[in-house]
Amino acid sequence: MKKISLAVLGMYIGILGSFSQTGKTDSANYKSRKLKLEEVNIVSSYYHQEGEHAAATGGIGSEKLTDIANTIELKLYHYDKKYRKRTLSLEAGIDYYTSASSDKIDPKTISSASASDIRIYPSVNYSIENEQKGTTWGLNASFSKEFDYVSRGAGISFSKLSKDKNRELTLKANAYLDRVSLILPVELRPAGSPRGDDNNYATTARNSYDASVTLSQVMTQKFQLSLMAELAFQKGFLSMPFNRVYFSNNTTGTEALPGSRLKVPIGLRANYFLGDRVILRSYYRYYQDDWGIKAHTISLETTVKLNPFVSLSPFYRYYTQTAIDYFAPYKTNAAASQYHSSDYDLSAFHSGFMGMGVRLAPEKGVFGMKKFSMLELRYGHYNRSNALQSDVVTLNIKLK
Amino acid sequence: MKKMFFYAGGAITIVLASCTTVKPYQKMYLNDAEMELRGRRVEKTETSFHLYREGASGANGGKAGGGCGCN
Numbered sequence: 001m002k003k004i005s006l007a008v009l010g011m012y013i014g015i016l017g018s019f020s021q022t023g024k025t026d027s028a029n030y031k032s033r034k035l036k037l038e039e040v041n042i043v044s045s046y047y048h049q050e051g052e053h054a055a056a057t058g059g060i061g062s063e064k065l066t067d068i069a070n071t072i073e074l075k076l077y078h079y080d081k082k083y084r085k086r087t088l089s090l091e092a093g094i095d096y097y098t099s100a101s102s103d104k105i106d107p108k109t110i111s112s113a114s115a116s117d118i119r120i121y122p123s124v125n126y127s128i129e130n131e132q133k134g135t136t137w138g139l140n141a142s143f144s145k146e147f148d149y150v151s152r153g154a155g156i157s158f159s160k161l162s163k164d165k166n167r168e169l170t171l172k173a174n175a176y177l178d179r180v181s182l183i184l185p186v187e188l189r190p191a192g193s194p195r196g197d198d199n200n201y202a203t204t205a206r207n208s209y210d211a212s213v214t215l216s217q218v219m220t221q222k223f224q225l226s227l228m229a230e231l232a233f234q235k236g237f238l239s240m241p242f243n244r245v246y247f248s249n250n251t252t253g254t255e256a257l258p259g260s261r262l263k264v265p266i267g268l269r270a271n272y273f274l275g276d277r278v279i280l281r282s283y284y285r286y287y288q289d290d291w292g293i294k295a296h297t298i299s300l301e302t303t304v305k306l307n308p309f310v311s312l313s314p315f316y317r318y319y320t321q322t323a324i325d326y327f328a329p330y331k332t333n334a335a336a337s338q339y340h341s342s343d344y345d346l347s348a349f350h351s352g353f354m355g356m357g358v359r360l361a362p363e364k365g366v367f368g369m370k371k372f373s374m375l376e377l378r379y380g381h382y383n384r385s386n387a388l389q390s391d392v393v394t395l396n397i398k399l400k
Numbered sequence: 401m402k403k404m405f406f407y408a409g410g411a412i413t414i415v416l417a418s419c420t421t422v423k424p425y426q427k428m429y430l431n432d433a434e435m436e437l438r439g440r441r442v443e444k445t446e447t448s449f450h451l452y453r454e455g456a457s458g459a460n461g462g463k464a465g466g467g468c469g470c471n
Contacts, residue, residue, distance in 0.1 A: 212459070220420055221422050
């Protein structure tokens with residue numbers, strides 16, 4: 001009996017040994033130091049909206065807008081001499097959009113520059129991950145340019161993973177140093193101002209700074225959540241120069257908003273694996289700023305796995321906000337007020353956004369192509385209580 | 401504003417107190433690509449248009465302002 005018990009014990013230890021981590025040897029530690037392509041992500045989307053409260057025409061008029069966006073991201077990595085993972089992520093984006101309300105900035109031109117525009121936005125992220133210490137340092141830089149707006153951004157991030165890898169704390173800070181072209185509505189421009197496609201408009205600064213802290217925590221084998229708190233501060237010219245305001249005394253002016261804005265959003269994300277086939281993804285955010293907006297966002301997405309490689313994800317998002325202190329509809333702002341706006345994006349409203357996503361990630365690759373590892377298609381319909389509706393379709397392709 | 405920080409602090413305390421240790425080999429469900437604790441790439445355009453069409457922003461992995469001609 002003793003022999004059998006010892007044999008069983010020996011087998012048990014042997015099996016445990018085969019699953020346990022092996023000791024550090026040179027070959028176990030070896031990781032190729034060559035630069036490798038980790039993945040390529042291509043995201044294409046089509047967005048279309050219809051509405052009747054265009055800010056450029058003082059809260060009345062068509063908000064019809066179409067935007068076609070494409071981004072490509074290349075993720076490269078290599079291990080350095082200290083076996084730290086260095087990741088370089090290069091992204092380039094281009095948007096083409098047409099906007100009915102922007103065309104009203106100068107309706108006398110056949111097609112003003114802002115009626116349709118292209119926005120380009122390259123960015124680069126670099127990170128160093130020390131797997132032994134559980135730390136990751138990151139740096140990022142971004143650039144964005146459209147006809148009337150140029151942005152230069154930079155940021156830093158730091159993450160620390162707990163020893164048991166069940167908790168992660170991430171700190172981030174970003175700064176955007178932007179320039180806004182002062183394009184006034186045509187009837188309000190001083191004599192001799194540039195018109196149409198001339199690009200000699202004066203510009204002014206709009207700087208944004210934000211810092212955030214995120215705590216991610218594994219709760220159980222099927223449940224994890226994260227808490228996010230952010231502080232964002234903007235300073236400079238924060239109104240849109242071409243947004244008209246029609247005052248109650250029948251005079252016309254442009255939007256005027258304070259020169260600074262402090263925003264405090266706090267978010268909670270919780271994901272739960274229900275059974276073996278269903279994932280519940282939920283998100284809640286409370287937001288408050290010093291212009292008077294208080295907002296709540298809540299969303300729930302239910303992912304149903306039809307099999308290990310195909311899933312469907314219906315979702316619903318509800319949003320509600322109060323208006324800024326300076327908002328008033330068409331012809332109700334007082335001409336004597338220091339700050340005023342008729343931008344319905346800053347009015348009180350609630351909105352619903354619902355749709356469905358489908359994700360394919362077959363073991364042998366999408367359409368049997370090994371490198372084509374994932375395809376995701378998502379459609380959503382947005383309905384805002386102040387007569388704005390939109391539809392968005394997005395396609396994400398991952399190549400590995 | 402004080403209330404917000406009070407609730408956030410309370411939530412963090414509850415989270416840290418109520419979690420259990422999950423071993424790496426028990427993370428089959430947590431490691432699923434669709435369990436990621438952040439907005440996915442396919443949601444990128446949605447996050448952008450919400451930033452343009454709504455007054456609130458941030459705490460979702462997207463921008464909290466700046467970087468584009470938005471709020």
